[in-house]
Amino acid sequence: MARQWRLIFFGEYRNKTIPLTQAHEPNWLMRGPVALLALLSIGIWFSINPLSAHGSWFFQILPALEEVSFWWLAPVSIGLVLLGGWIGFRMTEPRTDSIFVQLSLSYGFLDVVYYYFVISPTRKLAIVLSRTDKRILDGLVNGVGVSTVVLAHLARVLDRSVVDGVVNGAAWLASQLGRMTRSVQNGQVQSYITAAVVGLLLVLWWIL
Numbered sequence: 001m002a003r004q005w006r007l008i009f010f011g012e013y014r015n016k017t018i019p020l021t022q023a024h025e026p027n028w029l030m031r032g033p034v035a036l037l038a039l040l041s042i043g044i045w046f047s048i049n050p051l052s053a054h055g056s057w058f059f060q061i062l063p064a065l066e067e068v069s070f071w072w073l074a075p076v077s078i079g080l081v082l083l084g085g086w087i088g089f090r091m092t093e094p095r096t097d098s099i100f101v102q103l104s105l106s107y108g109f110l111d112v113v114y115y116y117f118v119i120s121p122t123r124k125l126a127i128v129l130s131r132t133d134k135r136i137l138d139g140l141v142n143g144v145g146v147s148t149v150v151l152a153h154l155a156r157v158l159d160r161s162v163v164d165g166v167v168n169g170a171a172w173l174a175s176q177l178g179r180m181t182r183s184v185q186n187g188q189v190q191s192y193i194t195a196a197v198v199g200l201l202l203v204l205w206w207i208l
Helices: 002-009 028-040 073-090 099-105 107-184 189-207
Strands: none
């Protein structure tokens, strides 16, 4: 923050996109939230004495921590703030090949780590699951569907050719036998004599 403060408020104007003549102070719609945050960041809201944390309302709601001494907390925090501010204010433009600059630009290489350990394995797993679904599950479902259709056609052929054929053949045979029987019983004496003679000849042929 100290480095950002120095780059904004000290030195020459660095914005190459907007000229200095177009720069202006923000209105209170932008100043108000910043002023409120600045007011709330004052240490008096935490403790009246900035060098003593025991007067803080935060530690008063935690009775178990009252016996622990935190005298070092405020001085150490203030010292770290002053040290970081001094380093940030004194820091010059770093080299682009610096390891710290690279870490900052790449966010500590978190994107690379996240890609290789999260995104890449997830994509590979998704590809494997997709291929498994298409080749095995879809193949199994399609195979069952094709087998069902083939069995249905075979059952249709058997039903029409065999079952219906037997039934239709039996009906045709019964019809023919009925016609033959009906032709004998035609009410003509000549037919009866012919049938009797044929029958007698068959009996004699069988006996002899």
